[in-house]
Amino acid sequence: MRVLAAMSGGVDSAVAAAMAVDAGHEVTGVHMALSRSPGTLRTGSRGCCTVEDAFDARRVCDLLEIPYYVWDFSNEFAEDVVADFLAEYAAGRTPNPCLRCNENIKFAALLDRAIALGFDAVATGHHVRLRDGVLHRSVDAAKDQSYVLAVLTADQLAHSMFPLGEMTKQQVRADAARRGFAVAAKPDSYDICFIPEGDTHGYLVDKLGARQGSVVDALTGEVLGEHDGFFAYTVGQRKGLHLGRPAPDGRPRYVLGIEPVSGTVIVGPASGLDVTVITADRVVFSGGESPAFPLRTVAQLRAHGGTVRASADLVDECVRLTLDAPIRGVAPGQTVVLYDPGDRFVIGAGTIIRAG
Amino acid sequence: MTYLDHAATTPVLPEVVAAVSEALSKTGNASSLHTSGRAARRRVEESRETIAESLGARPSEVLFTSGGTESDNLAVAGIFRARRAADPRRRRILAAALEHHAVLDVVENLVTSEGARVTWLEVDDFGRVHADTLAAAIAEDPTDVALVSVMWANNEVGTVNPVRELADVAHAHGIPFHSDAVQALGQLPVDFGRCGADALTVTGHKIGGPTGVGVLLLRREIALVPLVHGGGQERGVRSGTLDVAGIVGLAVAVRDAVGHREERAAMLARLRDQLISAVTNRIPDVVISGDPGQSLVDGGPSRLPGNAHLRFPGCEADALLMLLDARGIECSTGSACNAGVPRPSHVLLAMGLDVRSARGALRFSFGHTSTSADVLAVAEAITPVVERARRAALAGTRRR
Numbered sequence: 001m002r003v004l005a006a007m008s009g010g011v012d013s014a015v016a017a018a019m020a021v022d023a024g025h026e027v028t029g030v031h032m033a034l035s036r037s038p039g040t041l042r043t044g045s046r047g048c049c050t051v052e053d054a055f056d057a058r059r060v061c062d063l064l065e066i067p068y069y070v071w072d073f074s075n076e077f078a079e080d081v082v083a084d085f086l087a088e089y090a091a092g093r094t095p096n097p098c099l100r101c102n103e104n105i106k107f108a109a110l111l112d113r114a115i116a117l118g119f120d121a122v123a124t125g126h127h128v129r130l131r132d133g134v135l136h137r138s139v140d141a142a143k144d145q146s147y148v149l150a151v152l153t154a155d156q157l158a159h160s161m162f163p164l165g166e167m168t169k170q171q172v173r174a175d176a177a178r179r180g181f182a183v184a185a186k187p188d189s190y191d192i193c194f195i196p197e198g199d200t201h202g203y204l205v206d207k208l209g210a211r212q213g214s215v216v217d218a219l220t221g222e223v224l225g226e227h228d229g230f231f232a233y234t235v236g237q238r239k240g241l242h243l244g245r246p247a248p249d250g251r252p253r254y255v256l257g258i259e260p261v262s263g264t265v266i267v268g269p270a271s272g273l274d275v276t277v278i279t280a281d282r283v284v285f286s287g288g289e290s291p292a293f294p295l296r297t298v299a300q301l302r303a304h305g306g307t308v309r310a311s312a313d314l315v316d317e318c319v320r321l322t323l324d325a326p327i328r329g330v331a332p333g334q335t336v337v338l339y340d341p342g343d344r345f346v347i348g349a350g351t352i353i354r355a356g
Numbered sequence: 357m358t359y360l361d362h363a364a365t366t367p368v369l370p371e372v373v374a375a376v377s378e379a380l381s382k383t384g385n386a387s388s389l390h391t392s393g394r395a396a397r398r399r400v401e402e403s404r405e406t407i408a409e410s411l412g413a414r415p416s417e418v419l420f421t422s423g424g425t426e427s428d429n430l431a432v433a434g435i436f437r438a439r440r441a442a443d444p445r446r447r448r449i450l451a452a453a454l455e456h457h458a459v460l461d462v463v464e465n466l467v468t469s470e471g472a473r474v475t476w477l478e479v480d481d482f483g484r485v486h487a488d489t490l491a492a493a494i495a496e497d498p499t500d501v502a503l504v505s506v507m508w509a510n511n512e513v514g515t516v517n518p519v520r521e522l523a524d525v526a527h528a529h530g531i532p533f534h535s536d537a538v539q540a541l542g543q544l545p546v547d548f549g550r551c552g553a554d555a556l557t558v559t560g561h562k563i564g565g566p567t568g569v570g571v572l573l574l575r576r577e578i579a580l581v582p583l584v585h586g587g588g589q590e591r592g593v594r595s596g597t598l599d600v601a602g603i604v605g606l607a608v609a610v611r612d613a614v615g616h617r618e619e620r621a622a623m624l625a626r627l628r629d630q631l632i633s634a635v636t637n638r639i640p641d642v643v644i645s646g647d648p649g650q651s652l653v654d655g656g657p658s659r660l661p662g663n664a665h666l667r668f669p670g671c672e673a674d675a676l677l678m679l680l681d682a683r684g685i686e687c688s689t690g691s692a693c694n695a696g697v698p699r700p701s702h703v704l705l706a707m708g709l710d711v712r713s714a715r716g717a718l719r720f721s722f723g724h725t726s727t728s729a730d731v732l733a734v735a736e737a738i739t740p741v742v743e744r745a746r747r748a749a750l751a752g753t754r755r756r
Contacts, residue, residue, distance in 0.1 A: 028678075069678055072698065109752065116748035117675055 001120040003027045003161060006106055007060065007068075009053030011183045012125030012164060014060040015172045018179055019163035020123045021064050028119070029061035029068040032110060034077040034101075035194060056183050063180060073109055080104035082194055086207055089231040092260035093333025096303060097192055099148045107149075107156040114159075121161045125172075129165030133157055135286050135346040137339075140168040147303050150337040150349035154288030201232045213263025215243065218256050218272055230263050236273055236329025243267070274326035278310075280319045280336050280350030290314065291347055298343040299336050301327065301352075312338060319350045330355040358685040358733040362562070362662060362723025363511055363539060369564035369612055369724070372605045376566055379601035386598040387587060396600045403607035410614040411558070412547035413573050419590045420603055423570035424538040424559035426583075428458035430572055430594065431534040431555040432505055434580035436466055439502040439532070442579070448473045450493050451505040452485045452517070453706035456536055458557075459505050460702070477506065482647040483515040483707045490525045498529040506533075508540035508556075512690050512703040512719055513646030514663025516544060516653045523552030532578055538562055538570075539663075542613030543621050544656045548573045551654075555580075558610070560602070564724055565609025569602035616724075624722045625649070625661035627731055631720060632664055634735035639742050643667040645704065645717065662722035671716035671745040672752075674698045679741040680718075685733055688719045716745075 003025040005017035020027045031054045054070055061068035081101050088095035111122050126145045127138035133154055138144040152160070164172055169188075176184035191198040208231060215225045224243050227233070232240070237255045247253050247269070254273050257266040278299070285291065293314040299321055300307045309324040321336065330352060338347040359367070384396030401415070408415040421427045432449065439446045449463050453476040466472035475493045477485050485506050494501055504526045509516045519535050526533040534555040540546050542563040548556055555578060559570035574580065574593070586595030613620075628649075635642055645667055649659030668676060673689035680687060690701040704714040720734065 028682075067678075067681065069674065071674065112751040113675075113748050116751040117679065117744060 001025045002118060003121050003123050004110075004114040004119045005029050005066075005123045006110060006125075007031050007057035008125070008189075009050075009056035009183065009186075010125065010189060011176045011181065011186050012127070012169075012172055014057070014125070014181050014183050015167075015175050015179075016123050016125035016161075016163045017060065017066070018064055018175070018181075020161060021066060023163070025123075027064070027066045027123070029057060029064070029066050030110070030114075031057040031068070031070045032077075032105070033070050033072045033074055034081075034105070035074060056186070060181055060183065071110070071113070073105055076105055076109045077101070077194075080109075085192075086204070088333050089204055090208055090211075090260065091333075092230065092258035094234050094331040095333050096148070096335060097194075098303070099151055099335055102148055103151045107152050107160060111156060111159055121159050123161035123163055125164055126162050127164055127167075127169070128162050130157060130160065130162050131345075133287060136165070136344055138165050140170075143169045146339075146346050147300050147335070147337050150286060150346045151284050151335065152286060153284055154286060157286060201229075204231045205229050211263050213265065215241065215265045215267055217247075217253075218266045218268030224267065227265055230258050230260065230265050233258060233265050234329075235331035241267060270328065273328040275328070275330045275355045276323045276326050277354075277356055278321040278323070278330060278336060278352055279354040280321070280352050281317070283314075283317060283319050283348055283350040285348040286346050287348075295347075296341045297321075297347060298339040298341060299323070300339065301330055301334060301336055307339075307343065309341075318353070319348070358730045359725065360685065360687045360720040360722065360730055360734070362726070363660075363719060363721035364688055365561045365567065366564050366723045367725050368561075368566065368605075369609060371612070372565055372608045375608045376601045376605040379604040382600075384600070386600055387589065396598075399600055400598050400603050403603045406607040407571060407610045410610045411541075411556075411573060412549040412551075414576075416576060416591070417548065417573050419572045419574055419594055420598060420606075421570050421572055421594055422568055423561070424456070424536065424557055425458040427557035427559070427570050427572040428456065428505075428534075428536055429462045430580070430583050431557060431574070432459055432462045432503065433466060433583060434593070435503045435532050435534065435555065435578065436472060437470075437581035438579035440470075441581070445500050446502045447471060448475060448497070448500045449502055449505070450475050450477055450490065452477045452479060452507060454479055454483055454510055454512075454703040455505065455507055456511055456538070459507070459536060463505075472502070473500075479706055481707055483510050483513050483645075483703060484647065485517050485522065487518060487521045487525050490522055494525065494529055494531065498531075501529065501531045503532045503534060506535055508535045508537040508546070508551075509544060509660050510646070510703060511539045512701055513665045513707070514539075514649075514660035515647040516540070516656065516658050516660065518653050520550070520552050520654050523554075527552065539660060541610070542617055543624065543660050543662055545617070546614075554578045560606040560609055563609045563613035566602050566605040569599055569606045571606070620724060621657070621661040624726065625657065627722050627726050627728065628662060628664045628720075630728065630731045631722075631734055632666070634731055635664075635666060635738050638735065638739045639668060641669050643669070645707070645709075660721075662726075664720040664722075666718055666720070667713065668716040668718065668742055668745070669713075670749055671742060672749050673715060673717050675745040675748050676716065676718055676741060679744055680734075680737060683733075683737045683741070685737055688721070690717060690719060 003020045007013045007029045085097045127143040128146045129136040135146045195203045210228045214223045233255045253267040256268045256272045297312045299310045308327045310321045313320045334352050337349045384392035386397040386400045404415045404418045523533040532554040535553045536557040538559050554575045556573040561567040645665040647659040651658045689698045700711045700714045
């Protein structure tokens with residue numbers, strides 16, 4: 001097959017490209033330029049966008065003796081990932097930009113262009129297994145990335161290759177070292193790539209302006225204080241509320257909700273965070289067809305951890321989940337991914353619109 | 357392999373390889389006073405004389421540098437600083453809007469860090485600077501101009517400028533004139549004495565010579581502040597141990613380029629025209645940028661004989677480049693940023709094109725190793741490549 005290896009400049013995509021070469025495919029390495037003004041030093045954000053990352057990807061392609069190109073997706077990235085990220089925060093929701101990037105850039109703009117230019121598939125360094133069109137969790141549970149890929153449609157998955165699914169991160173690094181890749185010991189990326197120094201709050205204030213408002217007690221309706229931007233708050237957050245005085249019962253208070261129009265941040269006791277029913281729209285079934293509902297599932301609510309057993313039903317094209325046990329810190333805008341009851345493979349995914 | 361990117365760099369001539377290898381095997385710093393030092397110096401001076409003779413210059417006007425970028429920087433910054441030191445009012449630089457970055461960026465740097473001012477000279481739709489444009493720009497205030505810099509032939513679209521006319525306009529006001537002749541040498545009749553320029557940039561690797569060695573031709577009477585300070589080599593203008601082997605190789609390449617220019621230019625023009633008609637027959641809506649090449653400028657062709665700059669509507673240039681590369685055909689999209697991302701060409705934008713029209717532009721450039729087999733290879737590949745690139749561009753717009 002003619003395979004396009006999407007190469008961030010990190011160790012995972014380097015080894016993924018190498019595995020595709022080993023498997024006998026005709027591989028071309030492509031680094032996506034996502035930033036309109038790529039940084040030149042590895043300050044803060046890591047893992048993509050910088051000139052050094054493009055350089056690292058190029059050096060791996062040299063060793064693999066495969067062609068290497070840089071494709072510019074900075075406009076698509078600005079519109080479909082960064083603008084979406086800001087709009088979601090402005091609407092009081094908590095988006096996951098990496099997921100949107102997979103959905104709209106890597107497995108959409110990049111994949112479409114690759115197919116149109118004669119490639120058969122796009123290979124990435126995600127830790128996930130694809131078996132008969134179904135996404136299975138990686139053998140390395142700690143590095144599993146099926147959550148951020150669960151929004152992909154069957155058609156997108158049909159043109160995707162994930163060569164690392166059977167490897168642990170440790171094995172990937174050892175393999176990179178064995179192949180002589182300079183990126184073998186390159187640190188993992190955790191930050192959001194377009195936010196310098198990992199300072200999401202500062203970035204949002206810079207882009208959206210300070211959006212002042214009141215901090216209101218959920219139980220009494222009393223105004224407890226003022227804040228300088230509601231997007232600094234996430235449902236479930238305890239630290240940084242700056243309320244000055246403790247609650248009458250001395251228990252910690254948490255952000256329970258955000259009303260973007262008035263800019264009001266609602267706080268209250270931990271019990272107010274407990275969620276047992278979740279509704280999600282924009283539902284995607286990675287197998288292509290809707291399974292028979294109602295069904296039993298393991299639901300994952302965050303990129304790392306946050307799984308809970310639940311019963312799921314499909315109502316008006318939305319998934320309605322009833323959790324076996326309450327879970328805390330669920331915010332609209334987050335993605336919920338449904339796994340089989342054995343928590344091994346993805347059934348589908350949706351975007352949370354209500355939680356209570 | 358079909359190599360059609362000679363404007364980026366040329367294959368090194370076998371006789372250059374031989375001359376450089378032989379020179380590398382000999383020891384000697386050209387500044388040393390002993391026997392092997394004198395022998396090295398002799399090789400440098402003989403090379404200087406060869407180059408001077410080939411280019412219509414005096415040996416003392418030949419200054420060796422590391423190549424085109426250094427020569428451009430040295431001329432622009434060096435003359436600017438000398439002129440301003442002599443007369444603080446002289447801080448305006450006149451340069452063509454489609455100069456190579458080696459000129460553009462040093463001008464911009466002088467503006468930001470040394471109080472220079474710049475008047476970018478407008479070009480016509482072919483990318484040519486006219487004498488009246490320069491005259492009008494000087495007339496704004498002839499007393500504040502430090503220097504004029506206009507390239508001899510544009511590296512992207514191949515349009516030739518009327519260097520002698522432009523130099524005359526500058527000289528009428530006593531203003532020094534620099535020209536970047538990197539692309540012109542070997543394809544156009546380049547004669548330093550005749551062209552009237554006070555400073556001329558030349559480099560080795562565009563004419564079958566080594567990379568990393570070039571020349572600034574500089575008239576004796578032009579004052580210039582050096583960029584590099586040290587041992588005082590090259591009339592004190594360019595310090596640094598002389599690269600004897602590179603200089604020897606450069607002389608061989610310059611002599612070859614000038615000696616074979618006429619027949620080679622005719623061969624290049626023939627191949628270029630074959631390529632243009634082969635592509636036009638297959639892709640009827642292709643557009644040729646730059647001067648059509650049918651007229652004369654100062655007795656030479658109005659377009660570089662080896663340059664074919666073609667725009668393919670509805671295509672992204674980087675897709676075209678990749679698809680051609682996969683078929684063994686190498687060409688260029690123009691400029692890219694340091695991460696390798698293709699950028700809309702400042703040359704095409706200066707010629708009045710919008711970003712959209714500038715997008716699907718490819719440069720095919722012929723050189724001393726080119727043959728009609730190269731044209732055939734492009735003719736065979738171009739239809740499927742353009743069709744595929746168009747589908748890919750549509751796939752991109754459908755999603756938006």
